[in-house]
Amino acid sequence: MKDCKTSINQHRLRVKKLLKEKNADGCLIYSSVNKYYLSGLIFKGFIYIHKYRDPVFFVQRETSLEETHVFQIKKPEEIPAILESLNYPDINFLFMEKGQMPYNDCVRLKNIFKPEKTGDATELLRIARMIKTEWEIEQFRISAAKHAEVYDMIPSVFHKGMRDIDFQIEIERLMRQNGSIGLFRTHGDMEIFMGSLLTGNNASTPSPYNFALGGAGIHNSLPIGSNGEIIDSTKTVMVDFAGNFTAYMTDMTRVYTTGEPGDEAGKAHKLSVEMHKRLMSEVKPGVSCSSVWRWSKKMAEEAGFGENFMGRKFKAKFVGHGTGLEINEPPILMERSGDVFQPGMVFAYEPKFVFDGVGAAGIENTYIVTESGVEKLTVFEEDIIKIP
Amino acid sequence: MKDCKTSINQHRLRVKKLLKEKNADGCLIYSSVNKYYLSGLIFKGFIYIHKYRDPVFFVQRETSLEETHVFQIKKPEEIPAILESLNYPDINFLFMEKGQMPYNDCVRLKNIFKPEKTGDATELLRIARMIKTEWEIEQFRISAAKHAEVYDMIPSVFHKGMRDIDFQIEIERLMRQNGSIGLFRTHGDMEIFMGSLLTGNNASTPSPYNFALGGAGIHNSLPIGSNGEIIDSTKTVMVDFAGNFTAYMTDMTRVYTTGEPGDEAGKAHKLSVEMHKRLMSEVKPGVSCSSVWRWSKKMAEEAGFGENFMGRKFKAKFVGHGTGLEINEPPILMERSGDVFQPGMVFAYEPKFVFDGVGAAGIENTYIVTESGVEKLTVFEEDIIKIP
Numbered sequence: 001m002k003d004c005k006t007s008i009n010q011h012r013l014r015v016k017k018l019l020k021e022k023n024a025d026g027c028l029i030y031s032s033v034n035k036y037y038l039s040g041l042i043f044k045g046f047i048y049i050h051k052y053r054d055p056v057f058f059v060q061r062e063t064s065l066e067e068t069h070v071f072q073i074k075k076p077e078e079i080p081a082i083l084e085s086l087n088y089p090d091i092n093f094l095f096m097e098k099g100q101m102p103y104n105d106c107v108r109l110k111n112i113f114k115p116e117k118t119g120d121a122t123e124l125l126r127i128a129r130m131i132k133t134e135w136e137i138e139q140f141r142i143s144a145a146k147h148a149e150v151y152d153m154i155p156s157v158f159h160k161g162m163r164d165i166d167f168q169i170e171i172e173r174l175m176r177q178n179g180s181i182g183l184f185r186t187h188g189d190m191e192i193f194m195g196s197l198l199t200g201n202n203a204s205t206p207s208p209y210n211f212a213l214g215g216a217g218i219h220n221s222l223p224i225g226s227n228g229e230i231i232d233s234t235k236t237v238m239v240d241f242a243g244n245f246t247a248y249m250t251d252m253t254r255v256y257t258t259g260e261p262g263d264e265a266g267k268a269h270k271l272s273v274e275m276h277k278r279l280m281s282e283v284k285p286g287v288s289c290s291s292v293w294r295w296s297k298k299m300a301e302e303a304g305f306g307e308n309f310m311g312r313k314f315k316a317k318f319v320g321h322g323t324g325l326e327i328n329e330p331p332i333l334m335e336r337s338g339d340v341f342q343p344g345m346v347f348a349y350e351p352k353f354v355f356d357g358v359g360a361a362g363i364e365n366t367y368i369v370t371e372s373g374v375e376k377l378t379v380f381e382e383d384i385i386k387i388p
Numbered sequence: 389m390k391d392c393k394t395s396i397n398q399h400r401l402r403v404k405k406l407l408k409e410k411n412a413d414g415c416l417i418y419s420s421v422n423k424y425y426l427s428g429l430i431f432k433g434f435i436y437i438h439k440y441r442d443p444v445f446f447v448q449r450e451t452s453l454e455e456t457h458v459f460q461i462k463k464p465e466e467i468p469a470i471l472e473s474l475n476y477p478d479i480n481f482l483f484m485e486k487g488q489m490p491y492n493d494c495v496r497l498k499n500i501f502k503p504e505k506t507g508d509a510t511e512l513l514r515i516a517r518m519i520k521t522e523w524e525i526e527q528f529r530i531s532a533a534k535h536a537e538v539y540d541m542i543p544s545v546f547h548k549g550m551r552d553i554d555f556q557i558e559i560e561r562l563m564r565q566n567g568s569i570g571l572f573r574t575h576g577d578m579e580i581f582m583g584s585l586l587t588g589n590n591a592s593t594p595s596p597y598n599f600a601l602g603g604a605g606i607h608n609s610l611p612i613g614s615n616g617e618i619i620d621s622t623k624t625v626m627v628d629f630a631g632n633f634t635a636y637m638t639d640m641t642r643v644y645t646t647g648e649p650g651d652e653a654g655k656a657h658k659l660s661v662e663m664h665k666r667l668m669s670e671v672k673p674g675v676s677c678s679s680v681w682r683w684s685k686k687m688a689e690e691a692g693f694g695e696n697f698m699g700r701k702f703k704a705k706f707v708g709h710g711t712g713l714e715i716n717e718p719p720i721l722m723e724r725s726g727d728v729f730q731p732g733m734v735f736a737y738e739p740k741f742v743f744d745g746v747g748a749a750g751i752e753n754t755y756i757v758t759e760s761g762v763e764k765l766t767v768f769e770e771d772i773i774k775i776p
Binding site: 032100208314 | 418419420424428429430431432449450451484486487488489490491492493494495508510554557558560561564565567569570571577579580581582594596597598605606607608609610611634635701702713
């Protein structure tokens with residue numbers, strides 16, 4: 001069943017199951033991504049999920065929600081009386097979005113519900129969201145198809161003498177014309193606008209954010225991505241945009257060039273493609289996410305590209321990550337990850353190499369973990385793409 | 389003195405002064421906007437501002453910060469020992485960004501510093517940031533000039549038969565080509581991509597976010613702005629983008645039309661322009677922000693546009709707001725505001741009117757409060773702009 005409603009019911013069941021496992025009473029959800037996950041909509045207000053009962057929606061503005069229990073409220077202080085009127089059990093152990101809700105808001109909820117114990121709904125929901133439903137996978141397929149369509153059009157918007165930022169802007173427009181919702185949702189303290197495009201030395205420039213690569217950006221207030229470098233034929237152009245054509249984002253990177261970026265980048269790029277082949281042949285349910293980091297790093301080092309792998313001045317400590325409503329979801333493919341691949345996970349794998357003066361090489365694809373292996377979602381040309 | 393460094397020193401002095409007034413020891417800053425405010429850069433890590441001493445920077449990645457006290461750390465648990473090594477006094481009363489930092493992170497900081505008392509650095513910094521320095525005002529002037537330049541080019545990217553979203557995408561590109569950094573920073577739980585463009589009935593559609601107007605958006609996961617309506621000559625097109633050409637955003641709204649949107653919208657638009665004139669003649673230091681809301685609402689009602697003022701199905705409860713590093717800063721121009729205009733405040737005033745089937749009318753400008761009145765930053769054609 002690939003419809004949205006069925007999927008949302010599955011999400012709720014998953015959250016309820018996790019709440020039962022924790023012996024919690026329920027969770028109170030406020031963040032946009034988790035409200036979307038549990039209702040298919042974004043509205044102003046809260047969702048209360050009790051471990052055994054129907055969800056209750058507390059709405060602070062007009063909404064088109066069609067649910068059994070929808071209540072208009074002005075402030076969260078009104079919630080307990082409403083739950084009592086529905087004969088919902090007292091809340092002794094409440095999960096709140098402690099990993100994303102501001103301290104003040106969590107304290108306010110604690111004062112309202114006075115639970116004996118609280119748990120972290122951020123973590124709980126991230127675990128629930130990690131395994132995707134059929135409908136969610138369908139959303140990724142829609143995003144992936146559009147993502148590939150746009151990447152195929154990228155050479156058509158290049159013209160000679162462009163700066164990286166000019167090229168980036170044209171790609172942004174292509175993305176939007178093809179249905180990108182624009183907003184790039186991340187978890188934690190990461191900021192980015194639509195995606196990143198890196199060429200030349202800027203690919204070696206570290207950024208304060210936890211993305212695989214950096215870039216100086218065009219302004220001190222957003223130090224990531226394009227910085228105004230002129231694109232020339234001795235450089236690579238790495239394009240890494242969020243495929244946010246649905247709420248479920250694919251992540252895909254490809255490398256373009258207008259000339260000959262040199263043997264080293266070419267070799268490293270081929271190695272990245274090889275790594276993706278190995279991933280497809282080795283990853284299946286039960287395999288550890290850390291193993292992928294280990295053999296990826298080893299392959300890079302054995303090929304003599306250890307110094308270029310995952311950055312130069314600053315190196316990313318992961319080679320892949322789950323993706324979904326936010327670009328950085330579990331699992332994480334890194335040395336110290338305790339995650340194991342499970343059917344229904346959707347993740348991006350991005351072995352990348354950076355060469356001073358040239359730019360970055362390598363590709364990123366988004367994969368689904370199936371019952372027996374992985375399936376590539378972002379099917380598109382993987383060699384370095386020549387811009388005529 | 390209009391240079392950045394002088395300005396940042398003023399910001400630090402302002403924060404120190406507020407800390408002294410609160411009898412606090414210091415504040416620990418982690419958010420991007422506040423780090424930018426206090427250092428002119430964004431880096432991964434923390435800034436500690438003690439009420440009497442020099443700021444100390446705790447950096448978790450490479451940075452180009454040039455400051456006296458910069459320390460590389462892996463985790464915030466290392467901070468107390470470093471402060472001790474600098475002979476900084478013990479922290480008994482610590483301000484943390486409780487209004488924006490996730491609960492878990494604040495609790496972690498509390499466990500590290502074990503202060504007897506904590507205060508809200510979010511509120512403290514919002515108060516500090518409310519009064520702008522000369523350099524900050526210069527940043528607004530740069531943003532305002534670019535903002536006007538782009539709005540002047542808007543008619544050139546329109547073509548007949550366009551949907552609102554198509555027009556929006558072309559404006560986004562103009563914004564970016566002229567230096568918009570893209571990312572639209574808001575405070576609290578508001579989400580938006582670059583700005584909003586509303587035409588026809590979509591202007592009457594409420595949104596879950598706390599912007600002046602709404603719109604359904606193109607996807608359930610981002611219910612704001614353009615929704616795919618065809619732009620025709622009987623409708624207005626309201627364009628409201630963030631002027632993020634520097635880190636300091638101007639806010640400006642103008643109305644475009646390809647034909648004749650009718651007498652009512654035209655009259656209401658003229659009324660909005662009149663209201664701006666009144667604002668310029670009446671607002672000066674000492675005037676209350678709530679008074680502007682009151683006379684604006686009254687003018688709307690007396691002209692017979694009470695039902696159209698600030699939305700239809702859902703009405704915004706404010707008619708203006710401070711702006712800066714985030715689009716929604718203090719002061720707020722609403723009924724129950726306790727704010728009073730002070731020299732150095734920068735705010736947007738946006739009396740708007742919505743007509744079912746037609747769209748929105750009215751303009752928004754950004755103003756600085758001077759010693760004797762207000763100065764308009766977003767100087768640009770105010771009538772409804774005809775698209776040839």
